[in-house]
Amino acid sequence: MRFLFSLFLLPIFVVGFIKLYAEEIYLERLLIVGNRVTNEKYIRSFLTLEEGKIYELDAIIDEINISRENLEKTNLFSRIFFNDQLDDDNNLVLTVQLKEKNYLFFGPAGFITYDEDKILMNTGLYLAYTNLFGNGGTLHLEIPLYENTGAVLSYRNVVRRFKYTWETEYKYSYKDKNDYLVITPGIGYLLFYDIFSGITVSLNMNSFTSVIFLPYIEWGATQRYSFKTKQWMYYRISPFYGINMREHSFYGIEAELNFYRDLLLKIVYTLIVSANLQDGEIPQNLLLNARVRGTYPYDYTGNKRISITNALHIPLPWNSRIVIVPFFDTNIIGYNALDFLFGGGVGFHWYTKFQDPFILEVCFGKAIMLNFQQKF
Amino acid sequence: MKKIFILISIISLAFSAMPLVGGMRRRPIELTFWHSMSIYQGDILEKMVQEYNNNNPDIKVKLIFQGLYNDMRMKLINTSKTGDFPDLAQVAIEYLDVFIHDKKIEPITSYISEDNKYDILAQFWNGVTRDREIYAFPFNQSVQVLYYNKDAFRKAGLDPEKPPKTWAEVIEYGKILTKDFDEDGIIDQWAVLVSLEGVFGLTPLIRQVGGEFLNESRTEALFNNEEGVKVMQLVQDMAYKYQIMPSNWTLFEGTNAFLQGKIAMGPITCAGIKFAEENLPWELGIAPLPYIENKSVLLGGAGIVIFTKSSTRKKAAFDFLHWLTSKENTIRWHEETGYLPIRKSAIDSFELHSFHRQHPNYKVPVEQLPYSRPPDFTPYLPQIDQIVRFAIENIMIKQKDPRKVLDLAADRINDLLQKEEEK
Numbered sequence: 001m002r003f004l005f006s007l008f009l010l011p012i013f014v015v016g017f018i019k020l021y022a023e024e025i026y027l028e029r030l031l032i033v034g035n036r037v038t039n040e041k042y043i044r045s046f047l048t049l050e051e052g053k054i055y056e057l058d059a060i061i062d063e064i065n066i067s068r069e070n071l072e073k074t075n076l077f078s079r080i081f082f083n084d085q086l087d088d089d090n091n092l093v094l095t096v097q098l099k100e101k102n103y104l105f106f107g108p109a110g111f112i113t114y115d116e117d118k119i120l121m122n123t124g125l126y127l128a129y130t131n132l133f134g135n136g137g138t139l140h141l142e143i144p145l146y147e148n149t150g151a152v153l154s155y156r157n158v159v160r161r162f163k164y165t166w167e168t169e170y171k172y173s174y175k176d177k178n179d180y181l182v183i184t185p186g187i188g189y190l191l192f193y194d195i196f197s198g199i200t201v202s203l204n205m206n207s208f209t210s211v212i213f214l215p216y217i218e219w220g221a222t223q224r225y226s227f228k229t230k231q232w233m234y235y236r237i238s239p240f241y242g243i244n245m246r247e248h249s250f251y252g253i254e255a256e257l258n259f260y261r262d263l264l265l266k267i268v269y270t271l272i273v274s275a276n277l278q279d280g281e282i283p284q285n286l287l288l289n290a291r292v293r294g295t296y297p298y299d300y301t302g303n304k305r306i307s308i309t310n311a312l313h314i315p316l317p318w319n320s321r322i323v324i325v326p327f328f329d330t331n332i333i334g335y336n337a338l339d340f341l342f343g344g345g346v347g348f349h350w351y352t353k354f355q356d357p358f359i360l361e362v363c364f365g366k367a368i369m370l371n372f373q374q375k376f
Numbered sequence: 377m378k379k380i381f382i383l384i385s386i387i388s389l390a391f392s393a394m395p396l397v398g399g400m401r402r403r404p405i406e407l408t409f410w411h412s413m414s415i416y417q418g419d420i421l422e423k424m425v426q427e428y429n430n431n432n433p434d435i436k437v438k439l440i441f442q443g444l445y446n447d448m449r450m451k452l453i454n455t456s457k458t459g460d461f462p463d464l465a466q467v468a469i470e471y472l473d474v475f476i477h478d479k480k481i482e483p484i485t486s487y488i489s490e491d492n493k494y495d496i497l498a499q500f501w502n503g504v505t506r507d508r509e510i511y512a513f514p515f516n517q518s519v520q521v522l523y524y525n526k527d528a529f530r531k532a533g534l535d536p537e538k539p540p541k542t543w544a545e546v547i548e549y550g551k552i553l554t555k556d557f558d559e560d561g562i563i564d565q566w567a568v569l570v571s572l573e574g575v576f577g578l579t580p581l582i583r584q585v586g587g588e589f590l591n592e593s594r595t596e597a598l599f600n601n602e603e604g605v606k607v608m609q610l611v612q613d614m615a616y617k618y619q620i621m622p623s624n625w626t627l628f629e630g631t632n633a634f635l636q637g638k639i640a641m642g643p644i645t646c647a648g649i650k651f652a653e654e655n656l657p658w659e660l661g662i663a664p665l666p667y668i669e670n671k672s673v674l675l676g677g678a679g680i681v682i683f684t685k686s687s688t689r690k691k692a693a694f695d696f697l698h699w700l701t702s703k704e705n706t707i708r709w710h711e712e713t714g715y716l717p718i719r720k721s722a723i724d725s726f727e728l729h730s731f732h733r734q735h736p737n738y739k740v741p742v743e744q745l746p747y748s749r750p751p752d753f754t755p756y757l758p759q760i761d762q763i764v765r766f767a768i769e770n771i772m773i774k775q776k777d778p779r780k781v782l783d784l785a786a787d788r789i790n791d792l793l794q795k796e797e798e799k
Contacts, residue, residue: 057729060726061726061729061730061733062733064726064727064730065730065733065734068730079708081704081707081708081727082726082727082730083703083704083725083727084725084726084727094726097704230657230659262657263657264635264655264656264657265635265655266654266655317415318415320416320419
């Protein structure tokens with residue numbers, strides 16, 4: 001009798017168990033708050049959750065994590081919080097509470113070198129706005145203030161799987177009494193998880209008016225999205241082909257590898273290796289220059305270059321906004337005869353509210369260089 | 377002329393109204409908050425307080441670091457002589473009794489809403505409640521968990537997803553994980569470090585074999601019973617009989633060795649999970665604290681004591697505390713440190729479920745909550761702790777007989793408790 005009673009109870013337990021673990025939730029509303037600059041429509045494009053859909057508990061947790069990761073990758077928010085509440089009918093109202101980052105950055109950019117009683121400068125100002133029109137577009141403006149005048153204006157944006165870029169560069173050199181204008185539109189497509197492929201077409205208008213086609217493929221990331229990531233990499237490879245109005249062509253290939261390894265106590269080792277090869281009638285403004293901090297870049301030119309940069313990023317234990325960066329750079333550059341250059345020094349990176357970060361470097365190479373914010 | 381008169385009248389009115397407008401702007405209430413959160417936890421607390429200050433123009437919280445829990449206790453004792461207490465102070469739950477006994481803090485039970493009483497878990501209220509009166513607001517609470525080096529497990533041929541569940545398994549794993557890589561007779565990798573930090577290290581292990589540290593009325597030591605001897609014998613055996621852990625390392629030495637990968641596992645507070653995940657160069661695993669016979673972990677941490685007697689300042693203090701421990705902020709505090717989320721609404725939230733799916737290490741301390749209990753509270757805990765530390769040193773470093781040492785320590789504690797009762 002007891003056995004029969006147990007047999008009768010068993011299906012009730014099984015149904016109860018399944019119901020408990022397969023709990024279904026009706027997502028009534030999906031709200032977004034805290035977005036003062038970013039467009040709601042743009043934010044929603046990253047959310048994989050759908051209003052009016054029934055989810056199982058496990059599925060909704062998965063969708064929240066996918067949506068969060070998508071939003072984190074935009075690099076626009078310092079905090080993302082999914083707040084769940086039930087309405088009067090016991091349906092789910094999910095509110096995405098966001099805290100936006102600072103989007104405006106500005107400051108000095110450039111370097112000053114001192115070499116055998118000669119002071120050479122390449123200085124300017126930069127301004128960047130990283131959430132233009134509230135849809136994640138980055139506008140970057142650089143204004144040179146020494147010897148050259150003009151502006152470098154660039155815009156880039158990623159919308160779903162497409163990446164759009166536009167760069168306009170105009171410079172007039174007081175020193176050389178010439179000017180040039182370069183307009184470079186580009187489009188890329190996200191092939192897989194983090195592999196982009198695309199093409200940029202660069203229109204150079206100067207004494208050497210030319211069109212350059214630069215297809216590229218890039219994968220990986222230059223910054224980590226999770227503190228659990230201990231090692232990450234970024235690669236880019238792009239062959240190019242250019243033709244000028246005198247029907248002379250030029251071509252080459254650029255390749256870059258960035259490697260990052262978290263050593264201990266937030267100390268990150270960075271290795272950047274790049275290789276460039278050019279041939280044909282290269283326009284003056286596209287010639288390769290030395291990329292060794294501590295050496296005036298325009299003193300060494302060539303059509304072949306291998307550049308290796310090593311750096312350690314050491315945050316101060318008592319103030320992680322300040323990072324001390326010792327570095328060592330080497331270059332092999334030239335045409336047929338190659339020069340071997342090396343330099344090193346120490347950098348001071350300060351993550352202030354308006355500069356992300358403010359960089360000041362003291363560099364020793366063929367000269368002594370004070371570099372601020374200039375990325376080599 | 378009429379126009380000039382009207383113009384002069386308007387200007388006069390405008391000027392006369394200016395002090396009125398200035399007078400209407402109330403000065404914010406400035407609350408002084410002494411805290412004990414160092415380095416990265418302090419940075420997070422500072423960020424949160426700054427955010428509160430930015431969003432609340434009427435209340436400004438001034439955060440002052442006063443050293444770790446013991447330093448804070450000493451500073452508050454010194455301050456009690458002048459009565460110049462801060463408005464708020466973060467006090468370790470085991471040190472609350474020192475101030476309750478001397479009537480330096482008042483109960484706040486009547487100020488706690490029913491919502492808060494229900495939403496904050498009973499374990500956390502137990503930590504700040506004495507004789508049915510609440511003396512502090514729960515804030516940063518932690519339990520011990522087993523930290524282990526997944527890379528070391530892999531190298532030793534052990535499954536990193538199957539950490540030891542019991543102390544017996546720790547010994548078995550320990551025999552495999554203890555390594556002299558260069559065979560020079562010096563151990564290069566120890567399996568485990570059980571740094572019994574006084575009362576707080578010993579209490580959960582004694583409870584795991586069904587014993588207690590003090591009796592219910594807190595008048596007699598019980599840790600020298602069979603259960604206590606069994607525990608100390610086990611720990612001593614791990615060092616000398618099985619040789620899987622160093623015998624004389626402090627928690628500081630052990631933590632440093634763990635960071636460098638020279639110790640494969642050890643019980644450490646969950647409050648360090650974020651720091652460890654961010655800073656260790658190898659993969660960190662977190663498992664429940666191993667047990668001997670029953671599961672038991674010690675609930676530690678601190679509550680926030682409201683010292684101010686002014687009703688306006690008290691109201692402002694509660695406004696800040698409700699914000700600091702809100703559902704969103706208790707989750708944030710958990711995610712950014714490893715401390716336990718204190719609210720049911722937080723533990724049940726989709727936000728926390730989704731975070732734990734991505735970061736399973738943080739889920740382990742939350743799952744240990746049903747087995748957690750605070751230490752045996754008494755105002756004399758600091759003195760008792762010193763006696764117990766001395767006893768553990770004698771057992772672990774001088775290799776003395778656990779029974780004799782524990783009996784001696786218990787006698788000293790019973791004398792102390794008796795003398796204090798007589799006072």
